[in-house]
Amino acid sequence: xFTIDHLGIAVKSLGAAKSIYEKLGMRVSPEETVAAEKVxxxxxxxxxxxxxxxEATSEDSTIAKFIAKRGEGLHxxxxxxxxxxxxxxxxKQDGVRLVSEEIxxxxxxxxxxxxHPASTGGVLLELVDSSH
Amino acid sequence: xFTIDHLGIAVKSLGAAKSIYEKLGMRVSPEETVAAEKVxxxxxxxxxxxxxxxEATSEDSTIAKFIAKRGEGLHxxxxxxxxxxxxxxxxKQDGVRLVSEEIxxxxxxxxxxxxHPASTGGVLLELVDSSH
Numbered sequence: 010x011f012t013i014d015h016l017g018i019a020v021k022s023l024g025a026a027k028s029i030y031e032k033l034g035m036r037v038s039p040e041e042t043v044a045a046e047k048v049x050x051x052x053x054x055x056x057x058x059x060x061x062x063x064e065a066t067s068e069d070s071t072i073a074k075f076i077a078k079r080g081e082g083l084h085x086x087x088x089x090x091x092x093x094x095x096x097x098x099x100x101k102q103d104g105v106r107l108v109s110e111e112i113x114x115x116x117x118x119x120x121x122x123x124x125h126p127a128s129t130g131g132v133l134l135e136l137v138d139s140s141h
Numbered sequence: 142x143f144t145i146d147h148l149g150i151a152v153k154s155l156g157a158a159k160s161i162y163e164k165l166g167m168r169v170s171p172e173e174t175v176a177a178e179k180v181x182x183x184x185x186x187x188x189x190x191x192x193x194x195x196e197a198t199s200e201d202s203t204i205a206k207f208i209a210k211r212g213e214g215l216h217x218x219x220x221x222x223x224x225x226x227x228x229x230x231x232x233k234q235d236g237v238r239l240v241s242e243e244i245x246x247x248x249x250x251x252x253x254x255x256x257h258p259a260s261t262g263g264v265l266l267e268l269v270d271s272s273h
Contacts, residue, residue, distance in 0.1 A: 019262075028235075081258070083215040130150055134161070
């Protein structure tokens with residue numbers, strides 16, 4: 010089963026960015042800091058998916074660099090896919106450009122891989138296992 | 142009920158952009174032209190949501206201008222919201238910047254409004270009625 014797990018959105022200010030969703034009557038999670046990624050974030054559940062609003066806590070964080078180059082906006086789309094290892098193998102055989110060649114293991118043990126925007130029409134696409 | 146209706150993604154080539162989803166084993170709709178918007182598009186269903194890949198058919202289409210300015214990538218996020226008229230009224234009262242002040246009616250009769258990226262952390266946010 011394919012689903013959109015979350016949209017990662019790089020913002021300058023969590024307070025400003027989240028207010029639109031609060032005004033719409035949506036639930037916004039408390040702010041949370043992920044030190045390893047140098048970001049503060051809130052999650053906004055949307056049906057089976059979530060918006061992940063990301064604010065940099067340091068000028069050398071990936072999110073700060075992204076905003077400096079591209080401005081605020083969508084940073085990545087995360088999609089759940091069945092059989093992640095099989096999918097990654099097929100993509101590699103077909104010459105799809107991945108950000109890293111190997112499946113990585115993130116916080117909480119979830120497995121993920123990023124497909125380069127050059128292979129997706131400009132969208133940094135994170136794939137995670139839908140069985141997780 | 143809030144859900145993500147679709148993500149609109151501006152691409153230079155439908156053929157190139159859709160292939161990653163085909164390689165993942167996803168269903169991609171036949172190509173369709175929307176003359177009024179000067180785009181060709183394919184839809185990729187993802188759970189309760191869809192990816193909408195958009196290729197310009199003319200240099201003066203919104204999508205061509207977007208790509209010229211920003212490059213390929215996410216053009217808009219469309220979210221279903223309950224009670225669209227009520228939501229729009231609240232947003233206007235709260236000073237949220239909308240692209241147009243009135244709810245518009247699109248092809249097929251669906252009602253929609255766009256929230257300006259300045260009010261959402263850089264994302265052009267389309268709101269449609271979840272009852273439709």
